[in-house]
Amino acid sequence: MRVRAFIAGVCASLAAMFAANAAAQQPAPSAASAQICATCHQEYVNTFEKGPHAARGAKGTPAALNAECAACHGDVSAHLKDPTKAKPPMTFARTQPAGEQNAVCLKCHQQARQLTFWDSGKHGLNDVTCGSCHSIHGKGTAPRIGPFVTTQRALEYQTCNTCHAQVRGQILKASHHPIIEGKVACSDCHNPHGALSPKMLKSESVNDQCLSCHADKRGPFVFQHPAVQENCLSCHQPHGSVHNNLLNEKVPNLCQDCHDWSRHPGTIYSGNQGFPQPGTASTGGASNTRFIARSCLNCHNAIHGSNAPANRGKFLTR
Numbered sequence: 001m002r003v004r005a006f007i008a009g010v011c012a013s014l015a016a017m018f019a020a021n022a023a024a025q026q027p028a029p030s031a032a033s034a035q036i037c038a039t040c041h042q043e044y045v046n047t048f049e050k051g052p053h054a055a056r057g058a059k060g061t062p063a064a065l066n067a068e069c070a071a072c073h074g075d076v077s078a079h080l081k082d083p084t085k086a087k088p089p090m091t092f093a094r095t096q097p098a099g100e101q102n103a104v105c106l107k108c109h110q111q112a113r114q115l116t117f118w119d120s121g122k123h124g125l126n127d128v129t130c131g132s133c134h135s136i137h138g139k140g141t142a143p144r145i146g147p148f149v150t151t152q153r154a155l156e157y158q159t160c161n162t163c164h165a166q167v168r169g170q171i172l173k174a175s176h177h178p179i180i181e182g183k184v185a186c187s188d189c190h191n192p193h194g195a196l197s198p199k200m201l202k203s204e205s206v207n208d209q210c211l212s213c214h215a216d217k218r219g220p221f222v223f224q225h226p227a228v229q230e231n232c233l234s235c236h237q238p239h240g241s242v243h244n245n246l247l248n249e250k251v252p253n254l255c256q257d258c259h260d261w262s263r264h265p266g267t268i269y270s271g272n273q274g275f276p277q278p279g280t281a282s283t284g285g286a287s288n289t290r291f292i293a294r295s296c297l298n299c300h301n302a303i304h305g306s307n308a309p310a311n312r313g314k315f316l317t318r
């Protein structure tokens with residue numbers, strides 16, 4: 001019995017192999033086989049038909065549709081012969097190596113400008129697959145959402161943050177870029193397909209990135225604040241912060257990371273280096289009322305640079 005079953009099995013797989021070879025020479029399945037492809041996977045055909053891959057193909061004939069299925073799932077002839085015995089060579093299951101899955105997509109999409117640095121990008125290098133972010137068939141029968149049909153979710157960031165838990169925490173802080181509000185997307189600043197810049201930013205440098213939206217901070221100003229020219233992130237967080245205006249820490253501590261007590265105004269909490277208050281000795285230890293609220297910014301309000309003449313501009317006080 002066993003031997004017979006074994007022989008039968010070998011015959012069947014040989015037959016499948018020959019069928020596969022035949023199909024390799026002539027990739028488009030016949031019209032007859034094409035009907036059944038949809039009969040068994042109606043759901044997947046339905047969701048597929050709503051997407052850009054089907055829309056671009058020869059719409060209408062099932063044969064053309066099935067050839068399109070084969071464009072991603074590979075040679076389906078063995079599978080069509082006996083679906084329970086042989087799956088299509090590419091099922092995009094987790095067990096299939098990320099590189100092989102991505103190669104299928106890159107076969108057609110390699111030329112896309114924004115995929116140029118996929119191979120050197122952090123995602124490509126860390127076995128993230130195209131399917132981690134893109135849904136070809138949607139989830140179950142649910143239609144796919146968004147102009148790029150990029151995700152199964154309402155907003156892009158939700159897809160990103162299934163993996164980036166740390167960023168999920170950051171964008172929920174009191175001061176944040178309006179990402180959860182849907183006004184700014186992760187991909188406004190990052191190219192998820194990889195980039196030459198640090199952290200896969202879309203612009204060459206952090207400042208270029210920020211200034212692409214916050215053009216008023218670009219200058220040039222008559223009086224620059226060198227820290228601003230150097231890197232916005234010396235003072236700001238890109239995703240979210242517990243301090244106002246996405247600041248790294250509260251003012252005056254922020255300023256005093258770079259400006260020490262040896263020049264005006266000293267260490268404000270000590271009392272003896274600050275602006276003397278009326279009625280208090282400079283060594284008196286009274287706290288300085290000028291440092292409440294916006295603190296240093298009460299006077300130095302043109303913190304990103306100033307065009308005001310003379311001292312007001314020079315000291316960023318207007």
Ligand code: HEC
Binds near residue numbers: 038039040
């Ligand atoms: C006669 C019904 C039938 C036809 C026709 C058929 N399939 Fe399947 N297909 C199945 C069954 C049943 C399975 C599940 C096999 C398993 O789980 O072992 C399957 C599995 C698959 C899988 C893998 C799913 C998984 O669980 O890993 C893919 C992809 C697939 N089929 C694509 C296709 C494509 C593309 C076509 C048309 C070219 C096609 N199938 C034609 C019945 C069919």
Ligand code: HEC
Binds near residue numbers: 070138
């Ligand atoms: C552009 C590439 C692409 C094309 C074309 C394509 N698929 Fe898929 N298919 C995928 C990917 C990626 C997955 C796995 C993830 C998902 O569901 O989106 C998948 C999953 C499937 C599965 C389920 C696999 C599983 O593990 O459960 C079936 C069945 C299937 N496709 C059938 C089809 C049929 C039928 C067609 C033609 C109408 C087709 N696919 C066309 C990329 C494609």
Ligand code: HEC
Binds near residue numbers: 056
């Ligand atoms: C046979 C070639 C081919 C293969 C293989 C292929 N695609 Fe496409 N894809 C296309 C074409 C053609 C378009 C439509 C392009 C357009 O509209 O400019 C497209 C569009 C897209 C889009 C943009 C959708 C939109 O709404 O603009 C995404 C995302 C995409 N494909 C992802 C994938 C992924 C992920 C895979 C692998 C699972 C894949 N593609 C495999 C040919 C292919």
Ligand code: HEC
Binds near residue numbers: 102106134192193
């Ligand atoms: C980390 C998530 C992520 C991964 C992984 C990913 N993409 Fe994308 N993809 C996106 C996002 C987000 C967009 C929309 C970008 C935008 O709006 O600028 C997009 C857009 C696209 C587009 C449409 C581009 C256009 O200009 O219309 C194509 C095509 C595409 N991706 C293909 C791929 C392919 C192929 C892979 C795998 C090699 C892949 N993507 C991997 C997130 C991802």
Ligand code: HEC
Binds near residue numbers: 179184190209233
């Ligand atoms: C306003 C622009 C902007 C937006 C929007 C944005 N980022 Fe960033 N992100 C940056 C900058 C700038 C850095 C570089 C930080 C650095 O160099 O320390 C960064 C760094 C990162 C890093 C690397 C962190 C590390 O410590 O290495 C990840 C991961 C990341 N962002 C993911 C995301 C995700 C996910 C989203 C959407 C929820 C997102 N970003 C939205 C600008 C942005």
Ligand code: HEC
Binds near residue numbers: 123132157164186192
């Ligand atoms: C499937 C999980 C996954 C998803 C989804 C995902 N990422 Fe990533 N991402 C990773 C991994 C893994 C790394 C590499 C982590 C590392 O190097 O520490 C990474 C790294 C990054 C980095 C840091 C790059 C660097 O140079 O350090 C950025 C920025 C980033 N991802 C943005 C995004 C954005 C934007 C999205 C959504 C469009 C996204 N990611 C979706 C897994 C994911």
Ligand code: HEC
Binds near residue numbers: 177188232245
């Ligand atoms: C895609 C456009 C875009 C980019 C790029 C961008 N921002 Fe923003 N930024 C916004 C929007 C939109 C707001 C919200 C404005 C509002 O609420 O009036 C904002 C708000 C801010 C705020 C005020 C936050 C608050 O709590 O009120 C700061 C500070 C800021 N951005 C700094 C940066 C820095 C630093 C970068 C570079 C890492 C950057 N932005 C890049 C669009 C952008």
Ligand code: HEC
Binds near residue numbers: 211229235297
């Ligand atoms: C020396 C520290 C510092 C640097 C560097 C810096 N900022 Fe700021 N930024 C601040 C402070 C402090 C505030 C709060 C100002 C206030 O409350 O009046 C602020 C506020 C902002 C705001 C929101 C309020 C507004 O004026 O629109 C934006 C947007 C902003 N910064 C963008 C940037 C960009 C873009 C860069 C890089 C080109 C940058 N910042 C570099 C300290 C800095």
Ligand code: HEC
Binds near residue numbers: 303
């Ligand atoms: C990352 C370091 C850094 C941070 C943080 C920083 N600054 Fe500066 N700041 C500088 C440098 C460098 C100069 C140029 C000093 C020079 O030309 O002698 C400067 C110049 C100034 C000047 C003009 C002084 C002069 O002599 O021309 C003022 C005023 C000033 N900063 C105020 C502030 C305030 C207020 C804050 C906090 C909101 C702050 N700075 C945060 C680095 C920083």
Ligand code: HEC
Binds near residue numbers: 259311317
């Ligand atoms: C009451 C208004 C006021 C406050 C508050 C204030 N400053 Fe000033 N600051 C000035 C004026 C006015 C000048 C110009 C002094 C001069 O003409 O010599 C100045 C000058 C400076 C200079 C340049 C000093 C030099 O010798 O070149 C720096 C740096 C500076 N301030 C930083 C700060 C920091 C940091 C804080 C918060 C801890 C702060 N200031 C708070 C009014 C103020």
